Amino acid sequence: MDFPDVVMLSIPLFIVLLVAEILWIRIKGRGGAYETRDTATSLLMGLGNVVAGVALGFVAYGFFTWLWGFRLFDLGSSVLVIALCFVLDDLRYYWVHRLGHRVRWVWASHVNHHSSQHYNLSTALRQTWTATFTLMMVLRAPLILFGFSPEMVLFVGGVNLVYQFWIHTEAIDKMPRWFEMVMNTPSHHRVHHGRDPKYLDTNYAGVFIIWDKLFGTFVPEQETPDYGLVQNLGTFNPLRVAFHEWLSMLRDIFAPGLTLRQRFAYALKPPGWSHDGSRKTSDQIKARNAP
Secondary structure (H helix, E strand, O other): OOOOOHHHHHHHHHHHHHHHHHHHHHHOOOOOOHHHHHHHHHHHHHHHHHHHHHHHHHHHHHHHHHHHHHOOOOOOOHHHHHHHHHHHHHHHHHHHHHHHHHHHHHHHHHHHHHHHOOOOHHHHOOOOOOOOHHHHHHHHHHHHOOOOHHHHHHHHHHHHHHHHHHOOOOOOOOOOOHHHHHEEOOHHHHHHEEEHHHHOOOOOOOEEOOHHHHHOOOOOOOOOOOOOOOOOOHHHHHHHHHHHHHHHHHHOOOOOOOOHHHHHHHOOOOOOOOOOOOOOHHHHHHHOHHH
């Protein structure tokens, strides 16, 4: 089966919905806010993500096709197989996303998505340029080895990404209760983008919020989050947004006077870890602000 590139096909829909949200906010006077420079940065980040995907996509695809030669089964491409692949890949996404907040090497790529202090559909387009360098593609290896084709795995990953576009909005308050119980929604994902201590490192879900409830990382929305990073960047420069954490991490790793263990820790420990305790991780921030 030939699987379409659903992300590229969805770009016109993204634009239409983004314009519709802007008009809704202006007409209703509520449901979020847009700031011209912030939106421009998000759009440039999205464009850079597309360029990086075209330039470096062969790395992941080459790895997946190589793995396909060692598969245990060939499950085919029936509707049920695609559906199962979608669910399992969403579980994979949960763990990649969780690692993206708990391992600084992966956070260096993911941090740009959290760098906006606004929460609207343009924020969904603020995507990484450096995902290939995190090597998180290896978490898809079990799917391919078990018998889901590389094309199918990439397809369901694209559907997952397209689903997540609409949840980046304040224009939708709550979905029906049954939907909120199972699916990721704007309310759940607003929490994930909050820099409030109680909201840090929560609601990692892509499509199904049940993973957060199963693994103990779910927090319901109580009040409107304060969006952005614990320490906001204060810039709209897309180059700085894309690479600031990589540069900061490399400065820490190669700082003089550190042990080899400390250098590795600066890459593999959670963001905010420091060898001298001068900074705070999200766990420490949450503990300090616990009631």
